[in-house]
Amino acid sequence: MDRDSVVASLLRRLETVSKLDPADIAAIRSLPIAVRHWAGARAIVSDGERPSECCLIVEGFCIRSKTTEAGQRQILSIHIPGDIPDLQSLHLHRMDHDLSTLVPSTLGFISHASLRTLTHARPNVADALWRDTLIDAAIFREWIVNVGQRPAPARLAHIVLELRERLLAIRGGAEPATFEFPLTQEQIGEALGITPVHANRIIRLLREDGIVDVSRGQVHVLDETRLAELAQFDDRYLHQDPAA
Amino acid sequence: MDRDSVVASLLRRLETVSKLDPADIAAIRSLPIAVRHWAGARAIVSDGERPSECCLIVEGFCIRSKTTEAGQRQILSIHIPGDIPDLQSLHLHRMDHDLSTLVPSTLGFISHASLRTLTHARPNVADALWRDTLIDAAIFREWIVNVGQRPAPARLAHIVLELRERLLAIRGGAEPATFEFPLTQEQIGEALGITPVHANRIIRLLREDGIVDVSRGQVHVLDETRLAELAQFDDRYLHQDPAA
DNA sequence: TCCTATCCTTAACCTTTGTTTGGAACCGGC
DNA sequence: GCCGGTTCCAAACAAAGGTTAAGGATAGGA
16 A cells, blocks of 8 residues: 555545645645554544544444443444544544544554644635534534434444445445445444344344345445435535535 | 633633643733524524534533434433533534523533634644633533433433532532523433333432432432432543543 | 413323343364 | 364243323413
């Protein structure tokens, strides 16, 4: 993985979401990034730590999660290449949740110091990164709605369509009928706020109903129309258009 | 309500959360703020709109909420004086949720233009406001956990303790046994992701158990220890210490 | 004062989700 | 090829929460 393609994954993401001029892009390109490989299902930063760098996902999938005193885990977000899932640590110094890989991943680490220098020198870049963290928050809001208001099958449908939409934004092309979704049923349950047994029930249900097949780390959309109807998915909250 | 005390509510909040130097404070003081009074239960900005100003709560209580196609409403956050609940609209131009008052409130409106000038001129202030939006996101994360993992009585206990903690941060003093909580039972249900009938059930339960009494827009803590135990409340996610 | 809204309260019943448990399939390491 | 762990699948039962419905309290307005 060469340097150029590492920065490219970040720029592709930022540019789908913000407008940057050539000088901003040049400044981002000159950021020092330390690339490291990570195994799957490993912690990157943990609750309570005080990281001194942020983590760019170059390749792979990561999740953020929180574990209650009672030992129950809630997955808060799923992250894909181009995301900086712990960008908030730039200003929130102590982690209030965990960040970990789902699958073997390539990560790029950028020091807080160099990010702070960059954002202070280039307010436009600061705005773009700020906006990125605000989109993160917009997705959290939608997840509160998902977990709070929708019945379990609709929750799964919604999360699946959100991930597809976000993958589309960084990869381009048409809406694929099949795509990666590297969560076990237990993790799906943790993301939806249900038990693994119930996750299994609704996955089976959606498969038997010919709506969507979630299995072996993949999603196969079987009936586009009924899936959309079930999920009530409206991509406005992803704020993918820099002009809007 | 004179100008000084309007800015003071903002500064008190920002200073519990970030470190500002005198020049930053002076710059914030010189922000043009238009003060207006709002009735209770009225929209301030609505889903889909493109506001050109942000709203500072000087006095009163506000909520943010989202309504699904099916017509169910989820309350996303509760806001108190000193908060700028729609600060995200500075970079996320189209609203993806509603902001409204709970009770008659005094609001200060600050134009995006003047905020953008300020943040570009003073990176420190930009960082403080950015941090504020990140704390907002940290609270969303905790709400996902609340709604996703905790049983209904614990959800109510948690939300009640969160609000008390945040009121304490802007008002000072000791933890009060009684404080305002101006939500109807229907709204409590909307915040917890349960029906009003079930909200009533658990409110009664907590009252009969001598843990906490939530009624007529007020909270009376009856048993501090058992309430804390039920809520599993840990204030770290509020990030109230600028040094940490 | 009464009228009307809204809110709170309660009960009976139903649906979804959790719990417990056990077995089958799969996978990497030896 | 076997073994131990994980993942997936499934059924029976229990509990939490949703639905429907209706009466009672409270507060503001005519």
